[in-house]
Amino acid sequence: MIQWKEEKMIEVNIEKVWSLFFDENIKKIMPKVEEHTIIEKTEVEVGAKHQQKYREGKRVETYIVETLAFEDSPDKKHKQISFVLGKAFKISLGFTLLKIDEQHTKFIYEGINEGVNFVGRAMLKLGSEKSNKIMLKEFMDKVEQESLKI
Template sequence: MITWHEERIIPVNIEKVWHLFELENIQRIMPNVVENKVLEQKEGVVGSTYQQKYKEGKRIETYIVEDLEYENTPEKKHNKIGFTLAKAFDIKAEFTLHKIDEHQTRFIYKGENKGLNFLGKVLLKLGGEKNNHKVVTEFMDRVEQEALKEA
């Protein structure tokens, strides 16, 4: 299993950063998600499901994402999602924003990727922590770059 927990301060208002995580804006911060369709929208968000299509090279993977945790207050925004990818990986990801002041937001991105079978476990070992760290850093950079465009 690979885990990550990264934090950074983004010099943008929390609402503008959170706006990037809304369904209609998700491709700005996750450009490889080529489709994101609501399957079931639950009151309070938790339990809502979405069908996502993710393009990796020429291949497109389709999977179901579920909202596992959700909080949306003026001081804190939080969403934890979970999905199974290619019947080989169980992935959980958390996006948390804390308001520092009107012009600064603490962005916390953490999660885990667990191999579900022999193939998944082998691929995680081959991909390794270093590659995962690169993917996490690139995602955080993209969120920050897009947030700065909102400012």
């Protein structure tokens, strides 16, 4: 199992950063997502489900993403999702935004990646902590970069 929790200060209004986590903008911060289609409820509801297609090299994985938590208040935004990738990994991700002031937002990104079978557990053990940290930093930087464009 891999677990993480990272924080980053973004010099952008909370509403602008939050807009990146909605369906219409999700590909801006997750460019490997080729399709993101709502199939149950609405995107602002707990229990919402999306079918997502994700490209890794030449391979495209299709899976269902479920929204486990959703909060949209003026000073705090939070979305938690979960999905099983490749029948091998159960991934839970949390995105929290805290309003510091009108032009500063604290972005907290946390998650758990756990193997659901022998293959998944073995692959996680073989994975490098360094590459996980690089992917984390790249995602958080991407959120910052895209929020500065809005």
